[in-house]
Amino acid sequence: HEFISRVGGDEFVIVTTSSQCVILSERLIQSLYAPFNINNEQFTLGVSIGIAIAPQDGENFEELFKNADTAMYVAKSSGKNRYAFYTPSMTDEILSTTLLDKEIKQGIEEEQFVLYYQPLVDLSSDEITGVEVLVRWEHPEKGLIFPNEFIPRAEETHLIIPLGELILQKAFKQLIEWKEKGIFKGIMAVNISSVQIEQEEFIEKIEALCRTLNVDTSKVELEVTESFIMKNPKKSAQTLQKLENLGFNIAVDDFGTGYSSLSYLKTFPIHKLKIDRSFIQDLPNDKDDRAIVRAIISLAKNLELEVLAEGVETNEQKEFLIENWCDSAQGYLFAKPMST
Ligand code: C2E
Ligand code: CA
Ligand code: CA
Numbered sequence: 001h002e003f004i005s006r007v008g009g010d011e012f013v014i015v016t017t018s019s020q021c022v023i024l025s026e027r028l029i030q031s032l033y034a035p036f037n038i039n040n041e042q043f044t045l046g047v048s049i050g051i052a053i054a055p056q057d058g059e060n061f062e063e064l065f066k067n068a069d070t071a072m073y074v075a076k077s078s079g080k081n082r083y084a085f086y087t088p089s090m091t092d093e094i095l096s097t098t099l100l101d102k103e104i105k106q107g108i109e110e111e112q113f114v115l116y117y118q119p120l121v122d123l124s125s126d127e128i129t130g131v132e133v134l135v136r137w138e139h140p141e142k143g144l145i146f147p148n149e150f151i152p153r154a155e156e157t158h159l160i161i162p163l164g165e166l167i168l169q170k171a172f173k174q175l176i177e178w179k180e181k182g183i184f185k186g187i188m189a190v191n192i193s194s195v196q197i198e199q200e201e202f203i204e205k206i207e208a209l210c211r212t213l214n215v216d217t218s219k220v221e222l223e224v225t226e227s228f229i230m231k232n233p234k235k236s237a238q239t240l241q242k243l244e245n246l247g248f249n250i251a252v253d254d255f256g257t258g259y260s261s262l263s264y265l266k267t268f269p270i271h272k273l274k275i276d277r278s279f280i281q282d283l284p285n286d287k288d289d290r291a292i293v294r295a296i297i298s299l300a301k302n303l304e305l306e307v308l309a310e311g312v313e314t315n316e317q318k319e320f321l322i323e324n325w326c327d328s329a330q331g332y333l334f335a336k337p338m339s340t
Helices: 021-033 061-077 088-109 151-156 160-181 202-213 226-231 233-245 287-302 315-323
Strands: 003-008 011-015 036-038 041-043 048-051 082-085 113-122 128-139 143-145 187-191 220-225 249-255 272-275 306-309
Touching: 011 061, 021 048, 021 082, 048 061, 061 082, 061 088, 088 128, 088 151, 088 160, 113 160, 128 160, 151 160, 160 187, 160 202, 187 249, 202 233, 220 226, 220 233, 226 233, 226 249, 233 249, 272 287, 287 306, 287 315
Parallel strands: 048 082, 128 187, 187 220, 220 249, 249 272, 272 306
Antiparallel strands: 003 011, 036 041, 113 128, 128 143
C-alpha cells in the first residue's frame, strides 16, 4: 500500500504511512547503495530523502510536497545517503540563504566588495615586506560584513569564482597604482579559494588578467590551502607549477590545520608556509604550541621555505618567534587590516 511516482529529473515521490517512512527510507538507502555492474563497470547510486508528515507538515499535496522537497535539500547538503524530517526552521534557513545568494550576486555586479590590506612584517628588520589582501563587503543596508559571513556560502554556490576575479582585478590595479606612485615595493598576497583555483580556466584567466594590466607577477603571492593541495595532489602540483612558471609566489595558508601529508612540501613549488593563528595565540605559555611552532619553523628552514606567523598580537609572541628564527609575521601587534 505504497504509492511511488517520478515527478521529474531525478526526483521521486513516495506516499506511505508515517509508521513506515523511516524503515522504508533506510531500506531504500541501503539497497541503492549496493554496487551494480553495467558493461563491467561498477556503479553506486546515492539517494537523499526528505520526509513531510500530514497533517502537521501540510494539509494538501502541494504543501507536503514542498516541505518534503525542502527536507530533501537539507538531507542532501548534510551528505549523501541520508534522510531528514521536515521542520519549519528549514524553510527559514533556505529562505535566508537564497536571499544571501541574491545579495552576493548583486554585490558583485555593483562592486560592493572592497579590499583591506594587512602588512606582513620581516622580524629581523621590522620592515614591511608585503601586504595580504582581505576582502570586506560594504553592504548598502547592513554595513561592513566580514568574509567569514559570506565566503563559505560563496564557495558553496561557486559565486566565489566571479567574486575572486573581482578581488584579483582590484588587487592588481592597486598594486600597479602603488608601484607607479612609488609608495610600496613589497609583495601583495591574495587568498585563492579552492573552488576558484580548481576551475579548468583559472590559469588562463589569471594569465590574461596579468597580461592586460601588465602585472609584475613576481610581486604577487597566491595563498592556497593545504586542503586544496591534498584533495588531488597530482593535479594541484601541475596547477601550482604553471602558476610558478608565470612568476607567482605560492604560500600555504593556515599551515598545520589541514590533514597534512608533509611529503608534498618537498616536491611542490611552494615558497612560504603561513603558521595558523591557532598555534600562535597561546604562545609563549602553551607547551604544545611552543613545540608545534618550533617544529614548523625548523621544517620550513630545512626545506628552504620562508615561514610567517599569523595573528601575532603580543610582544611576548613576537619575542618567541624571533628567538626561534621565524622569518616574518602578521597581526594586530603590527597593524590591523586597513582600507586605502
Ligand atoms: P586568513 O587568510 O587566515 O586571514 C587572516 C585573518 O586573520 C583575517 O581575517 C585577519 O583580519 C585576521 N587577523 C590578522 N591578524 C590578526 C590578529 O592579530 N588577531 C586576530 N584575532 N585576527 C587577526 P578576515 O579578514 O576576517 O578573513 C577571514 C578569512 O576569510 C581569511 O582567513 C580567508 O580565509 C578568508 N578571506 C579573506 N579575504 C579573502 C579573499 O579575498 N578571498 C578568499 N578566497 N578568501 C578570503
Ligand atoms: Ca590568508
Ligand atoms: Ca591564514
